[in-house]
Amino acid sequence: MSDPGTRKADATHAEIAKRLHTVYGAAARDIVDRLDKYQRRLIVEDARRRQLVKAGKLDEKEYQAWLSDQVYRGKTWRDQVSDLTAAMLDVNRQAARIINGEQIDVFVENANYTAYSLAMDTRAAVNWTLYDRAAVTRLIRNQPGLLPHKTVNAAKDTAWNRKTIAAEVARGILSGASIPEIAENLGKALGSKNEKAMVRYARTAMTGAQNAGRMEMLQDAERMGIRVKKTWLATLDAATRAAHRSLDGQTQPIDRPFDSELGEIMYPGDPAADPANTWNCRCTLIYETEEYPLQDAMRYDQKYGEDIDYMDYEEWEEWIENGRDGDF
Numbered sequence: 001m002s003d004p005g006t007r008k009a010d011a012t013h014a015e016i017a018k019r020l021h022t023v024y025g026a027a028a029r030d031i032v033d034r035l036d037k038y039q040r041r042l043i044v045e046d047a048r049r050r051q052l053v054k055a056g057k058l059d060e061k062e063y064q065a066w067l068s069d070q071v072y073r074g075k076t077w078r079d080q081v082s083d084l085t086a087a088m089l090d091v092n093r094q095a096a097r098i099i100n101g102e103q104i105d106v107f108v109e110n111a112n113y114t115a116y117s118l119a120m121d122t123r124a125a126v127n128w129t130l131y132d133r134a135a136v137t138r139l140i141r142n143q144p145g146l147l148p149h150k151t152v153n154a155a156k157d158t159a160w161n162r163k164t165i166a167a168e169v170a171r172g173i174l175s176g177a178s179i180p181e182i183a184e185n186l187g188k189a190l191g192s193k194n195e196k197a198m199v200r201y202a203r204t205a206m207t208g209a210q211n212a213g214r215m216e217m218l219q220d221a222e223r224m225g226i227r228v229k230k231t232w233l234a235t236l237d238a239a240t241r242a243a244h245r246s247l248d249g250q251t252q253p254i255d256r257p258f259d260s261e262l263g264e265i266m267y268p269g270d271p272a273a274d275p276a277n278t279w280n281c282r283c284t285l286i287y288e289t290e291e292y293p294l295q296d297a298m299r300y301d302q303k304y305g306e307d308i309d310y311m312d313y314e315e316w317e318e319w320i321e322n323g324r325d326g327d328f
Contacts, residue, residue, distance in 0.1 A: 002300040003117075005110035006284055009210040012102050016202045020095050020195055027091045028191030031084055035183035038080050042070060046179040064173065071169055071182075085161045088190055092157055095198045096150040103147050103209035104136045110213030111136075114287070118221050118228070122289055129220070131213070139216075148208040148271040148278075150201060164193055200280045208269030208278065211285045215267050218254050218287055228287050232258050232268065235282040236316050237302035244268075244283050248313035251288065 002010070036043070049066060052058035071077050108131045115128040131139075140146050168189045172182035221228050234240045234248035243262045250258055257264035265273035268283035301308045303320065311319065319325075 003113065005113040005210060005214065006300075008109040009106050009206045012106050013203050013206045016099060016102055016206075017199050019098055020198050020202070023091060023095055023098070024191040024195035024198075027088065027194075028187040030087065031187035031190055032183050034083060034087070035080060035186070036180070038076060039179055039183070042074075042076070043179050046070075050178060064176075067179070068173055070179075071173065081162060081165055084165060084186075084190070085158045088161045088194060089152065089154055089157050092152045092194055092198065095194075096152050099150050099198070099202045099205050103205055104133050104140075106206055106209040107136050107147060107213035107216075108132060110210045111217045112213075114214045114217035115220070118217065118226065118287070118289075122226055128217075131216075145271060146212055148205045148269065150205060161190060161194070164190055203280050203282065204269060204278055206269075207281045207283065208271055211267040211269050211283075214285045214287075215254070222254050226289065228254065228289050230254055230267065231286050231288055233284050233286055233299070234313050235284075235302050236299060236308075236313065240282070240313070243277065244281065245313045247283070 046067065049058060049063050053060055053063045111131045115130060119128060129135075165186060168186045169182060172185055177185065215230070218228055218230060229251050230253075231249065231251045232244075232247045234244045243260055247258055247260055252258055257266050260277055262277040263274040265277050267285050268281050269278050271278070298307050299310050299316075300306075301316070304324075308316075
């Protein structure tokens, strides 16, 4: 199975995803409640006109024109769009605080796991300084860019949510939905789209914290005179991006970046790297020393959920294509 540090990152991400689902579910219900509160008179008129259309007393095109005019030109609706985007901005900021608050424990677990592993593998007679939350907090003060830190850009967040609202309202009108149906679909769309974006960011942040912790201890090892290198491990499943499949198994000195087709990157989730190289990344970092060669390592097959002998991503793909027959 995967190592304790990776399991900590995965478990933390899963817990964050649950918390975010609760937060955004409540936000979706709040959106519907807000719209219902402000649109009660319009809902009654909408129902009356839809009944006239059904009875053949009002042309469908006339009804659609009326509805479009109410939604796109009505001051009440415009005020509500501003209200909803402001409310979602607050929700996204709350979600960012949840994510940022969990990174330290992931860093601590992975730094200390790496120290333990190095101590066992090298039998070096050195004193390892283990981390706790207070120590990492102090470290972050001295190195502000050490961990990914989620901030919500108010202008971009508002613009994105306004665009989402406009698209959902237009879809509702074109499909002939009623105002209550538009409100319900709008609540679901805003909550769901923002939730998915935050869950993906949470994965990015946990990967960054996991591997920053490992890097911290590998750098400590170097300072102690232990010669160690870092190796990139991609996740063995079909969701891994092509650039990280190519990185799999690449080994570099601690102070050298990995050579990626998406740009240089010091470790999986490196906040200083191009976002295309880190967004939603699930890769991890391992090390090798003269006494502990990489080929003795095991790997975790994410596709089948089990430990396998060490092989790189390309070999794993071939092994899968061959029905998992043969040895590498």
